[in-house]
Amino acid sequence: MEIKRAAVIGAGVMGSGIAAHIANTGVPVLLLDIVKPGAADRSALAKGAVERLLKADPAPFMHPKNARLVTPGNLDDDLGALSECDWIVEAIVEDPKLKADLYTRIDALRKDGSVVSSNTSTIPLAMLTQGQSERFKRDFLVTHFFNPPRYMRLLEIVAGPETRSDALAAVADFCDRRLGKGVVRCKDTPGFIANRIGVTWIQSAVNAAFDLGLTVEEADAVVGRPMGIPKTGVFGLMDLVGIDLMPHIAKSLLATLPEGDLYRRLHREFPVIQRMIADGYTGRKGKGGFYRLNREGGAKVKEAMDLVTGQYRPAERPRPESVAAAGRDLRALAEHPDRTGRYARRVLAETLSYAASLVPEIADSIVAVDEAMRLGYAWKQGPFELIDRLGTAWFAELCRSEGLPVPALVEQAAGRPFYRVEDGKLQYLTTGGVYDDVRRPDGVLLLSDVKRASKPVWKNGSAALWDIGDGVMCLEFTSKMNALDGDTMAAYQKAMTLIGSGKGDWKALVVHNEGDNFSVGANLGLAMFVANIALWPAIEEMVEAGQRTYRALKYAPFPVVAAPSGMALGGGCEILLHADHVQAHAETYTGLVEVGVGVIPGWGGCTEMLARHAANSRGPKGPMPPVAGAFETISLAKVAKSAAEAKDLLYLKATDGITMNRDRLLADAKAKALALADGYTPPEKPAYTLPGPGGKTALDLFVQGFALQGKATPHDVVVCDHLARVLTGGPKTDPMEPVGEDRILKLEREAFMALVRHPATMDRIEHMLTTGKPLRN
Structure with a gap:
């Protein structure tokens, strides 16, 4: 089966993002949504989604032209076009009844051999296919993307007992090779892998922060980088994904998780968070969240929510004693006696013991679990890799000290690591208690x-x-x-x-x-x-x-x-x-980007960009166009x-x-x-036809125009003067005589050395090293 045409039903944030990423592969995709009541344009929802995609930052499209591959439509007028699609992705609201009705309509129109998948994150596949035809069940699976679909590499895939193996293989291969996903096979359990563990981690971290009296900044400083988790930590992550999303995920999980599940025991609601959601403080998409940027009076002040009062105050940059003392030693962090060390200990114990207790329930191996958390939540290491950092024997004692049962896998490890290297091969501990090689898919070389x-x-x-x-x-x-x-x-x-x-x-x-x-x-x-x-x-x-x-x-x-x-x-x-x-x-x-630090490319960048623009068959001919093209690209960084x-x-x-x-x-x-x-x-070594002093004069006028408009700083003008001299061949260049690359390289060196001695360049370099941002001097 080859996927030549696709469709996505549901033009919300996830559905439109999935459609954009499918278009990034060069595959045409139909994007459908409902007809909005009273709308003059019956496909307004889907069309509006494409318009938002083109304006979004970071961009869902890898190139703006890819938007032409997305055809917007609506479920009333355009559902018949599904008969031309090889893969149909459902990405509507998490309502089993609505999904079931939609599947019945899709099944009546789709062609034989086409595959239908749901982007659900919480509803088991068995529930989704209940009451559907045997034909539909054979062609149905779950493909759970993570937001934003272009950038988040995890794709959780779940097949039912009736799902055709070739349908599963075709979609998995397309998602791997064409969409660039790390495809992880999951079992049909609530929340699958990443959200089952990730949401429990979030709940554990939030609970412990309230219980131990940590600020949001302190909590994020502990559960962020020291644990190999993005610097957003837990409260910053909730701001990013939307604080109002958490109650919906919790409701779905609580409706499907088995009795006695740790998440049920951990789940709590906090009045301060409920008030935030009610008042529109839902994170970055709302008025603010646990953090916000206060722009009152023209200033930009980062503020943090006080978890006790619910009021904002200037954000701090804490350096907890536990983090400072532990460095990269995760065990030392968890053993530190202060409250931030106790915080780390509790979150690690609850999260990692939960993850270890779920294998083989949610996946056949620890490898799949670690992969899902690395790719879906951007953890540097998965749960079992983190347990190895702590030591399996030490972790077992941690569980006991925190009043948690020691997971069977940890008991079975009996002090052995979950991963080892044997004869140059990475191996993992199986659920049978023996080691097996970690196997890569065909075509993967790491x-x-x-x-x-x-x-x-x-x-x-x-x-x-x-x-x-x-x-x-x-x-x-x-x-x-x-x-x-x-x-x-x-x-x-x-x-x-x-x-x-x-x-x-x-x-x-x-x-x-x-x-x-x-x-x-x-x-x-x-x-x-x-x-x-x-x-x-x-x-x-x-x-x-x-x-x-x-x-x-x-x-x-x-x-x-x-x-x-x-x-x-x-x-x-x-x-x-x-x-x-x-x-x-x-x-x-x-x-x-060298102009940002006050110099020009000095290792042949100017020379090679001239060659690229000169060889560009799409551009205008003559000595000046290649110079102008290279100048624009380099001067604007x-x-x-x-x-x-x-x-x-x-x-x-x-x-x-x-x-x-x-x-x-x-x-x-x-x-x-x-x-x-x-x-x-x-x-072969090239030769260039360059415009010389006349060309430099033209570029100088261009830069002066930018300076008069306030778009070029005084030192920008200095840098561009040197860049123009290099690209036009220097003051002795005759437009009728070819210039070899050796002369351009010499001009590059001279310009670089002149600029690196300039005090304004030194200021730019120092500012970049100190702040990570360019100085506009």
């Missing part, structure tokens, strides 16, 4: 698995080289935020030495890592330190080394494939520009918010590949590297 099974070919403080098989080497960045420095350049040079001609044991190089971000660019802290002691020759050598290295990689006798995900900024973007091919994860955010947008900005070539599922990125990059290695020849 660098973390390679690292468990082998030692690096070579490494230093900022990078490592790995053998990923079949003669392909992988260069991994290992510095903080994968910032680039001299050690990174040394790793590149070592890779070139080892691979050599590409005709021996090594054939190609892939540049990839599994960090949150591919690379945020050059190490600004190091640059600031060197500049402060006026070691200008060291900075110039750093710029020259970067240019030499990137240029050597571009013209190496073997192919270089970059495989980025997350941010690839500044020098990280320049890596992509110099690679033979980029196999980018769909969620790659790339750009040349444009950042692509997806790999698809990166092609528009020419950071990626039209021939570069996009991988939707990050787990498949390295395998796709390796396959492309091997394909390129067969008969590979390096690119």
Whole structure:
């Protein structure tokens, strides 16, 4: 079965988001909702949803053009179009009666072999299919997306006893490869995996905060980053998803959970939260939540809710003693005697013991549970990985001390870890008490698995080289935020030495890592330190080394494939520009952002953007258009918010590949590297026709116009003056004579060195290092 056309019924936040993400794959999708009473346009709800999608930030569409693949309609006039759809997703309100009536209508119209799925998060599949035809039951399953569907990777999938195996396989494969989801098979139980555990964690954390007298900031400081949970913690998370959503989820769970379930015992309602919901304080979508930004008097003051009085007060940045003392030691956090340590101990005990007690009820293995919590709630580690951090024997004692039963799985572990590495393979403890290998789907290659099974070919403080098989080497960045420095350049040079001609044991190089971000660019802290002691020759050598290295990689006798995900900024973007091919994860955010810290791209970024714009067949011809295009992109520090947008900005070539599922990125990059290695020849060196001083004058006028409008600061004008000189070829350039890239690289170096000595640039760098935000000076 191939999914060529889809439909989503329900144009609310989730339904429209699912439709947008299906459109991101290039598949046409029909978006239907009810006819709003009295509406002049009978499809107004669906059309309005598409309009909101195009305005939303973060954007549900990976490219605005994808909106053209969504056809809005209504359930009265357009339901017949379902006969053309291969996959129909129901995303209406959580009402079993309404869903049942809709399914009967769908079943009468859909074609044979089509699949119907529900995005329900709380209603068991058995209840949804009750009373439906046998044909419908064979083609029905649950596909539970997490909000927002484009960005949250978890897709919980539930099949019924009658569900066709090929229908399940087709939808799972589409969600994996095309939608980029981490597909987790769940059993047909209330809340499935992530919400069953996640909602219990939220309830536990809220209860304990009230009982122990913690502020919302203190609670979030403890259950956030120290536990590997996003910095929103628990109260910030409720603000994000909507405080008013919690009672609805609780009602559904309480209606279906078995007697004696821990969530039933933990569930409580708090008058202060009930008042917040009644008064419209539902979080970020409302007037505020546990946190709000007070803009009275033109100021922006972050405030937090006082859980005792229900009033707002200026938010604090607490550093609980338990967190400060424990560092990254989770057990030390839970053992700390102060009230924040007791808070950590109670939340960990209740949440993790609950999770451990649910296997195999909710899933066949602990691996599925950990995967669901990592991908659905953005935890760095799942419940069983967290128990391993604490130690299974220690955790058993924690449960007893907190008056909780020790889960059977924990008893069965008998002090053994839930995960271990044996003969280079990651293994997990099964419900049978023996270890089994963690198996990856076909087409998945993870660098973390390679690292468990082998030692690096070579490494230093900022990078490592790995053998990923079949003669392909992988260069991994290992510095903080994968910032680039001299050690990174040394790793590149070592890779070139080892691979050599590409005709021996090594054939190609892939540049990839599994960090949150591919690379945020050059190490600004190091640059600031060197500049402060006026070691200008060291900075110039750093710029020259970067240019030499990137240029050597571009013209190496073997192919270089970059495989980025997350941010690839500044020098990280320049890596992509110099690679033979980029196999980018769909969620790659790339750009040349150097002007934000008062310099220009110095490792060949200007040169390569000129080449991209000159080769752009869609653009106008002549010496000035490529210069103007590169100048606009670099001077405005444009950042692509997806790999698809990166092609528009020419950071990626039209021939570069996009991988939707990050787990498949390295395998796709390796396959492309091997394909390129067969008969590979390096690119020829280009020559440019540049406009010279006349072109610079035109760019100067452009910048002056921006300055007069207040859109360019005084130092922006200085930076743009240097950028214009580089891109137009310098004062001695004759538009009739070709310019080689060596001259442009020399101009890049000169401009970079002039700017890095400028006091305003130093102010920008220092401000960025201190605040993480650009300085507009």
